[in-house]
Amino acid sequence: MKLKNQIAIITGSSSGIGKSVAECMAAAGAKVVINYPFEKGKAEAQQILDGIKSKGGEGIICQCDVSQEDQVIAMFESTIKTFGTVDILVNNAGIQVDSPFENMTLKQWNAVVNVNLTGQFLCAREAIKEFLRRGVDAEKSCAAGKIIHMSSVHQVIPWAGHANYATSKGGIDLLMQTIAQEFAGRKIRVNSICPGAIQTPINKDAWSTKEALDSLLTLIPYNRIGQPEDIGKAAVWLASDESDYVTGASLFVDGGMTLFPGFRTNG
Numbered sequence: 001m002k003l004k005n006q007i008a009i010i011t012g013s014s015s016g017i018g019k020s021v022a023e024c025m026a027a028a029g030a031k032v033v034i035n036y037p038f039e040k041g042k043a044e045a046q047q048i049l050d051g052i053k054s055k056g057g058e059g060i061i062c063q064c065d066v067s068q069e070d071q072v073i074a075m076f077e078s079t080i081k082t083f084g085t086v087d088i089l090v091n092n093a094g095i096q097v098d099s100p101f102e103n104m105t106l107k108q109w110n111a112v113v114n115v116n117l118t119g120q121f122l123c124a125r126e127a128i129k130e131f132l133r134r135g136v137d138a139e140k141s142c143a144a145g146k147i148i149h150m151s152s153v154h155q156v157i158p159w160a161g162h163a164n165y166a167t168s169k170g171g172i173d174l175l176m177q178t179i180a181q182e183f184a185g186r187k188i189r190v191n192s193i194c195p196g197a198i199q200t201p202i203n204k205d206a207w208s209t210k211e212a213l214d215s216l217l218t219l220i221p222y223n224r225i226g227q228p229e230d231i232g233k234a235a236v237w238l239a240s241d242e243s244d245y246v247t248g249a250s251l252f253v254d255g256g257m258t259l260f261p262g263f264r265t266n267g
């Protein structure tokens with residue numbers, strides 16, 4: 001029970017990576033907030049919470065579009081009202097809206113930057129306010145609070161046709177490092193997880209046919225597509241005191257995708 005009694009908000013947790021992070025954190029003893037953006041995601045969020053409760057876990061569901069400041073503030077208020085505080089934020093919500101660069105509209109650009117980058121800023125700011133108010137609760141953790149940003153291998157790998165997405169992930173890297181630097185002295189730890197190719201709805205085109213999957217695997221030295229649990233387990237470790245000396249770090253969970261596999265001459 002590495003996260004016993006800690007309160008964790010996981011944004012965008014009604015599917016994919018966020019769902020697995022919520023399930024893994026609940027299994028580690030955290031009380032989880034399952035966030036979904038729009039009314040139509042409510043049933044999925046409730047189903048995930050029901051599954052967590054059936055295994056003895058605790059949590060609530062919370063509708064919030066992370067790109068909307070008033071909704072983010074309301075999500076933190078209702079979490080604090082229900083559980084008394086917040087100990088862990090997993091800034092996971094993210095979208096892709098792809099387009100060749102010359103045709104990318106401002107709407108497509110803003111849609112991605114508003115959710116992937118501004119959303120992470122808004123949630124991190126509200127989390128930091130609560131961490132500063134509460135300080136260290138030694139019964140729960142060595143740190144006064146933990147933030148995990150869900151970035152991507154595309155914070156370092158340029159990605160043609162996805163300028164808005166890659167830019168948002170590059171931005172997350174310096175947002176994460178800057179907050180980590182600003183608050184390390186106040187015992188707040190801030191890190192990123194950079195997933196490679198994980199089998200979720202966001203990248204269905206990359207794995208749903210054999211051809212697509214074979215082509216994807218040429219980019220992954222470890223020769224398998226990642227599963228949401230690969231990220232869920234890493235998130236539990238980064239949120240726990242086992243990683244107490246880690247802050248300002250990007251943890252690449254990518255089967256070696258960032259190892260320039262195109263340069264392999266054998267093996």
Ligand code: NAD
Binds near residue numbers: 067093094196198
């Ligand atoms: P996903 O589509 O299953 O999950 C994205 C989640 O974000 C969904 O639950 C969605 O409802 C939520 N969301 C979208 N807009 C939102 C908003 N405005 N407010 C709140 N929630 C919102 O895909 P995923 O792969 O699980 O993606 C999760 C995160 O992991 C994203 O940040 C993504 O960029 C990142 N990531 C995924 C991969 C991958 O290969 N799957 C790789 C690198 C990074």
